[in-house]
Amino acid sequence: MSVWVGIDLGTQSVRAMAVTGDGEVLGTAARPLTSHRDGDRHEQDPRQWWDQLAAACAEALDGVDPGRIAGVAVDATSGTILLTAPGGEPLTPALMYDDRRAAGELDRVNDVGAQVWARLGYQRMQANWALPKLLWLLRSASSGLAPVRGDVRPASRSGGRAARPTGVRLAHQSDYVNRRLAGEPVATDLSNALKTGVDLIAEEWPGAVMDALGVPGEVLPPVVRPGARLGSVCARAAAETGLPEGTPILAGTTDGCAAQLGAGATRVGSWNSVLGTTLVLKGVTRDLIHDPLGVVYSHRAPDGSWLPGGASSTGTGVLSTALPGRDLTALSHQATARETIGQAVIYPLVSPGERFPFAAPGARSFTLGEPADDVETYMAILRGAAYVERLCFDYLDLLGAPVDGEIILTGGATRSAYGNQLRADVLGRPVTLRENAEPALGMAALAASADLARTKEVVDPRPRDAEPYLRFVAELRARGWLDERVARHATERTRA
Template identity: 70%
Template sequence: MWIGIDLGTQSVRALAVTGDGEVLGSASRPLTSRRDGPRHEQDPEQWWRELAAATREALRDVPPALVAGVAVDATSGTILLADAGGRALTPALMYDDRRASADRVNEAGAAVWDRLGYRRMQPNWGLPKLLWLLKDAPAGARLAHQSDFVNRRLVGHDVATDLSNALKTGVDLIEERWPSEVMDALGVPPEALPGVVRPGTRLGVVCAAAAEETGLPAGTPVIAGTTDGCAAQLGAGALRAGSWNSVLGTTLVLKGVTEELIHDPLGVVYSHRAPDGSWLPGGASSTGAGTLTRDLPGRDLDALSARAEARYAGHLPGAGAGRLPPAVTYPLVSRGERFPFAAPEAESFTLGDPADDVERYAAILLGAAFVERLCFDYLDLLGAPVDGEIVLTGGATRSAYWTRLRADVLGRPVTLRENAEPALGMAVLAGGDPDRMIRTRAVVEPSGAGSREAYLRFVAELEGRGWLDASAARHARERTGAS
C-alpha cells in the first residue's frame, strides 16, 4: 500500500493505493486562499492541518502494516520562509502571486536560464518571490516550497527539496545544484537554501509526532515528490520517451518525456527533471474548456455534446467518417496566449458563423483540438519525440464526442485511464509499480473524419494575425503534407 498526497490550491487529497491499483481509501479537505489583485496567499499551517485530517480519513480502514511509503506533490512556484524549526515566518506566496519583479533574476541568471531551455523567469516564479520575501526577513530565514514545509513536519527534521519544485526557484537542473554564482549575485544567503535531490529520493521516515497526527505509521518512508503537474503526468502513465499527457480542463496543458533537454527559442516550453534523469518538457496554453462556460453560460453541456455527436454522425460507432463542424473558434479563456506561441495580445475569434448553440459548442471543441495538434506540431519542430502514447486526462474526457474529435484531428489513437490524478502519481512515486497501478480504461481510435483543410485555415489565421511564428506555421503545414 502506497500513500499519495496531492496538495493543491483548493484542497488536499490523500489516496491509499494497492500494488495493483485498487484504491482502498481516499479523502480530501478544502483549503482557503486570500486574494487581492496580484496577491494570493495561503496559511501553511492550514496545509498541515488539512493534510493530517485527509490522511487520517484515507487510512481509517487500512491495516498499518500495509503502508510502504508516502509522497506529496504541491503547486509549482509556491514558497514561504520558515525558521530553523520549520515554523512559518511568512504566509505562503502561491503559484500565481505576482507582486514580485523578475527583472533582477533575469539579468543575473540569463546564461543559466538560457542553458536550461526556458530563457526567462516570470514574476510569479519562485525565485523572484524569494527575493521579495527576503527583503524584510529575519536572520536565519530559510526557503521552503509548499511540499518542503509538510515533508519537514512528516519526518521531524530538515529535508532537501526536490528538483521539480525547485525549478522555478532557479535550481540548475543539469548540474542538480543551486547556481551559486547567480544566488550570490542576487544576495541569497547559501544557508537559506535547502539541499536538492531528485523526485523519488527517500527523505526520511514518518516521525512519532507526525504519525499521531496523520495516522501514518511511524517509520513509513517519506519520498521526495514533484509539482502537481508532474504528479498528474505520473498518474496518467506518460512515463516513456515520446509519450505525452494532454490535460484539457479549463485550459490545456501538455507534458511529455524526452531523453534530451529541449531548448525553445520562444521560451514557451520548459522541462522538469524526471526521477530517472530524463526530461519532462511541457507547456500550458490559455485555451480550453473554460471558454464553454463563458460563451455558453447556463447551457447543459452534456446535452450539447450528445446533440453534436448526433449531428456530426461520423463520431457514432459504425457511422463512418462523418464530418467536422462548419465553424471553428480559437477558444482563449482570457486575453493572451502562452503555448504553442507567446502572444500577450491574442484574443478569441471564430472562423465561420455558427447557426445555433450546437454549432457554437462544436466550434469551441474543434478549436481546442486544433490548438492541441498545433502544440504537438511545435514540439516536433523543437525536436521532441511525439510518436508515443498520447494519454488524455482532464474534464474534457467526460465528453465522448470531444475525445473522438481530438483523435480525428490528431489522426492517431488516444488513451483514457481509469484513474489519472496527481495523488495516484505520488503513490506510484512512493514506490508502487506503474505498470500494475495505472489502468487503461479505453483506447479511442480516430474515425477518419478529414480535418486537414480546416486545420490549415486555422493555422493560416493565427499566422496572419501575427501571433504564430512563420517557421512554426510552415512546420505545421509540412506535417499535414501541404507545401
C-alpha cells in the first residue's frame, strides 16, 4: 500500500506524518519553531522552517519503506510571506500571519481592489493579510533590503513603482519550503494565495489590481489548485529529508484548510468546528458564499467547490485565565454530574473584539447570571462557547450556506466529554469526533486524494431548553454587536 507524507508548517512547530492509504499512521515527528514578536511585529527566520522540516520528516520516515512513498504535501500558516532572491534564498524575514506592520497599506489595497474583493465574497482585506504586507515589503526592497535576521523597515510611502533588486519574488511560507524540496521554482496554491489577492474565481492574479498597486507580474508566482503537482523531490532535499528522490510534490493549502481535510469535512454541507483557544468553522459549499459583513471568506477546494469559514475571537482559551491551575478533566466530570444546576453564561472572548459570527471591534466578555463556584464557571464558559458556535451556524444558514451535513468537532475542547455533549445538545444535531484530525493528516489526505479520517465517536443530542440560547442572542443584540436581521433569523430558526 502506498504511503503519503503530510507536513504541517505551523507557528510553534513543524510536524511530519507518514500515512497509508487506509489512514494508518506509520510515523510522525515534530520539531519546534521560534518567533520574534514586538508589538505589531511577528517574524520568523524561513531558513529555520527548512532545517526543522527536514529533521521532522527524516524522523517520521525512519523505518518506512522508501519504495512505498507516493507523494508529499505541505500546509502553512495563512498570510505568512517573505521576499526571495532568484535562487530562492530569503531576502527578508518572514512576516507571519498576524504581523500588522502593513496596516498603513490597507486603505489603498481595499480601495483599488474593492470590486474584486466584493466579487470574491469577503468584501475587504484586513491589516494582517498578505497583500498589504507584500506592498510594505516591496517598498522596503526599493530602498535596500535588511538581512534576514534584522528588522525590516518600510521605505518611502510614495506611490508607483520604484527600483528594486532584479528577480525579487513573493514566497508564501509553503512556497519557500516547496522550492527547497523541488530544487527549482514552484507555483503557489490558491489557498495560500487567497490573502495575497488572487482571484479565486478566475484562478489567476487580478492583473489590473496588481498593476495599479505597483506589484510587478514577475514578483508573483504562478497559481494552481491545491493537490496539483508542483514538481518532484530533488537529490539534495532527498538526502536531508529522507524522502526518495523523484517523490511527487503536491500543492498544499493553509493550515486551517488542512485541518478540515484531516477531519474529513469534504462533502457539501459538512462542517469542521475547531474549538480550542478560539473557535474556527470551515465547511464545504458548491457555490461561493457572499457575506455582507465580511466575516466569512472562502477558499477553493481541489475539486473546484468552495470552503467557506470564519474565525471567532471566543473560545476555551479563557479557561486558563478564569480557572488557573484547575484540573479541567475533573471539572468536566463534575459538570456532567451537575449539569442541571445553574444557568450562568459567560461570553468567552479571548481578546477584545469579535470577528465571527459578527464583526464588533468593541465587543467585550460578559456574564449572564452568577456562577456559584469553579464548576459552574467552567460550565458557563463552555455554555457560552456552544452558544457562539450555534450562532455561527445560524449566520451561515442566513447566508445560504448548506449546514445540514455532518458536523465534525476537533480541537482541544473535544477532550471534555461534558463539552461534547453540550455542543451536540445546543446544536440539536449529532456531532462526530475523529481519532486524528491533525493538519499533517490533512496534507497526507490531499496528496493521496483520499479521505483518511477515522471516526472515534458520534455524540447524539438530547432535548434541551432553547430559551437560554435565545436570551444570549438577545443580549448580543441589546449591546449593539449583533445585527437585528441576524438575531431575528437565529430566533426564528431555533423556534422552528
